Amino acid sequence: MPAFKFRGVDFIELDSLMSDDERLVRDTARRFVEENLVPIIEQCNREGRFPRELVSPMADLGFFGANLQGYGCAGMSNVEYGLVMQELERGDSGIRSFCSVQSSLVMFPIYALGSEEQKEKWLPTMAKGEKIGCFGLTEPDFGSNPSGMRTRAKKVGNEYVLNGEKMWITSGSIADVAVVWAKSEADNDRIRGFLVETNRPGFKASDVHGKWSLRASVTSGLSLQDVHIPAENVLPKSDGLKSPLMCLNQARFGIGFGAIGAAMSCYDTALQYSKLRKQFRDQPIASHQLVQEKLAWMITEITKAQLLALQVGRLKDAGKVQHQHISMAKRNNVWMALECARMARDILGGNGIADDYPVIRHMMNLESVKTYEGTHDIHALIIGENVTGISAF
Numbered sequence: 001m002p003a004f005k006f007r008g009v010d011f012i013e014l015d016s017l018m019s020d021d022e023r024l025v026r027d028t029a030r031r032f033v034e035e036n037l038v039p040i041i042e043q044c045n046r047e048g049r050f051p052r053e054l055v056s057p058m059a060d061l062g063f064f065g066a067n068l069q070g071y072g073c074a075g076m077s078n079v080e081y082g083l084v085m086q087e088l089e090r091g092d093s094g095i096r097s098f099c100s101v102q103s104s105l106v107m108f109p110i111y112a113l114g115s116e117e118q119k120e121k122w123l124p125t126m127a128k129g130e131k132i133g134c135f136g137l138t139e140p141d142f143g144s145n146p147s148g149m150r151t152r153a154k155k156v157g158n159e160y161v162l163n164g165e166k167m168w169i170t171s172g173s174i175a176d177v178a179v180v181w182a183k184s185e186a187d188n189d190r191i192r193g194f195l196v197e198t199n200r201p202g203f204k205a206s207d208v209h210g211k212w213s214l215r216a217s218v219t220s221g222l223s224l225q226d227v228h229i230p231a232e233n234v235l236p237k238s239d240g241l242k243s244p245l246m247c248l249n250q251a252r253f254g255i256g257f258g259a260i261g262a263a264m265s266c267y268d269t270a271l272q273y274s275k276l277r278k279q280f281r282d283q284p285i286a287s288h289q290l291v292q293e294k295l296a297w298m299i300t301e302i303t304k305a306q307l308l309a310l311q312v313g314r315l316k317d318a319g320k321v322q323h324q325h326i327s328m329a330k331r332n333n334v335w336m337a338l339e340c341a342r343m344a345r346d347i348l349g350g351n352g353i354a355d356d357y358p359v360i361r362h363m364m365n366l367e368s369v370k371t372y373e374g375t376h377d378i379h380a381l382i383i384g385e386n387v388t389g390i391s392a393f
Ligand code: TGC
Pocket: 096, 097, 098, 100, 101, 135, 137, 138, 143, 144, 145, 146, 147, 170, 240, 241, 242, 243, 245, 246, 248, 249, 251, 323, 372, 373, 374, 375, 378, 382, 393
């Protein structure tokens, strides 16, 4: 069980900027995490086990495809969806990852780029958590630069035949369906999205072992060797690299909120610990100026991150968000959370490296979050390109 009970972090009455519905969604997700995830997460992390038993209860709360309308989805606003991500990541980045992939990287492309038949077939069962999805963009030789991908789709009669390798795929080996991005020979090698049922001959998922980060999340390599899929499995509205990037906007937005959750967990743990731990003249370490400076830095940066995420969410709900806004939220808030985790780890001293406290797990997880969905530096270049008009990739 956790050392301290989480008390929420709201320094400047941010709750007053939220509607009753938004607070209700946040508090419901918070209670779910407190009651269901927090009690088991350290053990899952030790065992390197994804807590699959939480999929159905998360579905019951409408977490999958939460900000999509119809097809059994909850129809939440983007801010509400972000707050769910924040609370899940307060529990563990790996569980938020699962939800990001299911919602933003599999259900969203089907919703935005799919045919009516594809939507009817997949969205209701995915919303219920009965089917699980994964998103295959990254390849062994193409991470930050997915446009170079080698995976290919060849049209043969009424089928496509897919060949290629994907790497670092969240939920790969537990997925029922993979959204695979491939160059389509029939479309002058334009990148298109394909729905590949994972039980098709020639499809193989092999888990990555030895991870020191996101241990409660499944990460796999995918191999596709002459995988035949019916022609109707192509996402009809997918066209070029902008299609997967559109999906990444949704997931990066969720991370912009999610990382705040991990930071809040680290800050609140460090604050409570610092008031109890005594060193020198029987005084709590919270009474030392250097410790206070760290706590002040953390609460200030968390507050700035909360404002940034909320405004980006408001823009998204108003249909005005630009992808560079989302890049700023992802980049800043993950960096901020990782710095908070490192400072909290420091404040906990030796206890900071043990899983009696959630801090070291968040710190290790956030190293992945800094890298996936566009690395910290790639997002700097996206913002840099936007403000200068010059691409520096
Ligand atoms: P570039 O020429 O700049 O763009 C190609 C086309 O896309 C358009 N575009 C976007 N559209 C929508 N949203 C965005 N964010 C967009 N960014 C660009 C662009 O206008 C262009 O459109 P058009 O009409 O001219 O074709 O492409 P580039 O090859 O130079 O690359 C740009 C770059 C580097 C920003 C992009 O490749 C990139 O974002 N790289 C990072 C890769 C990445 O984020 N991979 C993530 C993999 S999935 C993952 O990590 C899941 S983790 C899940 C979890 O567990 O939570």
